[in-house]
Amino acid sequence: MKVTPMQQSLISHFGEMGSRWGLNRTLGQMYALIVLTEAPLNADQISDALLISRSNVSMGLKELKSWNLIRLHHIPGDRKEYFSAPQDIWEIARTLIIERRKRELDPTLTTFRNALLEKPSNSADEYTQQRVQDMHDLMEMVTIWSTELQNMSSEKLSTLLKLGSGISKIIDAKEKFLKK
Amino acid sequence: MKVTPMQQSLISHFGEMGSRWGLNRTLGQMYALIVLTEAPLNADQISDALLISRSNVSMGLKELKSWNLIRLHHIPGDRKEYFSAPQDIWEIARTLIIERRKRELDPTLTTFRNALLEKPSNSADEYTQQRVQDMHDLMEMVTIWSTELQNMSSEKLSTLLKLGSGISKIIDAKEKFLKK
DNA sequence: TACACTTTTCAGCAATTTCTGAAAATTAAA
DNA sequence: TTTAATTTTCAGAAATTGCTGAAAAGTGTA
Structure with missing residues (x-):
């Protein structure tokens, strides 16, 4: 899972702003990544892309779920859970x-x-x-x-x-x- | 400077909510105290009422000033600075x-x-x-x-x-x- | 059922934020 | 000026929040 320079700068910005919001840095970065990526992502991809631990991603996703900000997908033949943001x-x-x-x-x-x-x-x-x-x-x-x-x-x-x-x-x- | 029980519970609540806002606990408490008290207050009174250090009050007031949330008053014959919240x-x-x-x-x-x-x-x-x-x-x-x-x-x-x-x-x- | 794969939890460490006391700076009256 | 009152700054301590790895729990397939 690689991130383009354009995406990276947006992710960083969301990270910094995250704290000004009720969120925190990691949560801001995670949501930026999910919103800006077309295909749904699984936890390992997020962990990879943002260089944060798998367990941290798990906690972040839990928080995003509690905010109702992400949608869960399943890919046939793949047991992992994939997440995306609403299109609208x-x-x-x-x-x-x-x-x-x-x-x-x-x-x-x-x-x-x-x-x-x-x-x-x-x-x-x-x-x-x-x-x-x-x-x-x-x-x-x-x-x-x-x-x-x-x-x-x-x-x-x-x-x-x-x-x-x-x-x-x-x-x-x-x-x-x-x-x- | 004493605080009534009613005021105290409101101040505590503002303190807890302060963090959900962009502020922090102390800032929330300080602003609650200022808003809920009719007469303008000086830094020592705030420090007293909230049991926080004088220097912390100074920093908090600086922040509230930067947010444009407080008004400065002077009382004749008193060199201290007094602060209040807008009436409206x-x-x-x-x-x-x-x-x-x-x-x-x-x-x-x-x-x-x-x-x-x-x-x-x-x-x-x-x-x-x-x-x-x-x-x-x-x-x-x-x-x-x-x-x-x-x-x-x-x-x-x-x-x-x-x-x-x-x-x-x-x-x-x-x-x-x-x-x- | 056993298994391999995946997600979640959580104790302890790390980083960040907040708070304090002491000292410096500012202010205004004498 | 000098002096005393007041406010501000800031380095380090305290508290809070965030992050990690390891272990536990959960899930679906064979």
Whole structure:
């Protein structure tokens, strides 16, 4: 399993960025390799290409599975497991949104709700609850959005994103419409 | 500087989540404390409240400054520096979007563009470039969106988010309109 | 069932990140 | 200026995270 120079530079970059994401270097590299290679890969090929141990690949694949980012294939006459990324880049994006929400937002929303259920016993807690309420409301809306995106087809998601700078105008139009 | 139990549990949670974000535990705790406390705080108070060294607070504040997440105050007759978070939670959200884009998206977009400028010398690179192109297009749209959000007032941002599940209908309406 | 092949687990080592105390630098009042 | 208060820097210690090889577990074929 050899990697072209072009692929190598992309893999390295994903490795460096991996840590800025919730992933780590190796996971970033592994996913870059899988995404950029047309044919599904087995664990030994990944281990080869990235010069990391077979067991590390196994753990990485486990993590990628838990993120729902890879698909499993079987090749007739070969007992090894082969992995690929979804063809549709929008599907990958959608998965990332869902999984990051699960990990980054949901637990916090729960903590906020618990804090809001308590009775403030002094003015410091009153202020605290007020701020928690604000953060809660914002996060809840983001969650609703992400659920919405989750159920959107790639086509619709694409349309929405292409709206880009048009979005402001749409809001204006809506405001106007409602006021009339 | 004492922290109420309610504040303490929120601070701990932010600490744990801090690592899932690009921050780290201490940074998460520091920002929770600053956000949840009404009066601006000085470094010694933060050090006290969170039981971390003064120098660690100094480094944390430096980081929070670089993220544009805190405001500096001076109290007459006091030489210490006091820090607070913006009152408007939407402003904080906007800042986070901008800063995360800078750190998580922009460098990758540059790498993608460089890869697309190269001439593919074999079919593996052809496939690679095709996938990079897809990812590039998607990321560019996300970037445009985030620029849009960056320039939106808190009110407008709020309206947009409240749109929530209405967004699908708006897209449908727009599609229909364009086709007629 | 026995077997060869493949994947997973995990204890311990390695690398990285985070934190601290001491010292240096900065700041502003006297 | 000098001095005292405050903030910042940074080398090394501590803690955390990541990686490996060896062994265990799992899987399908004969």
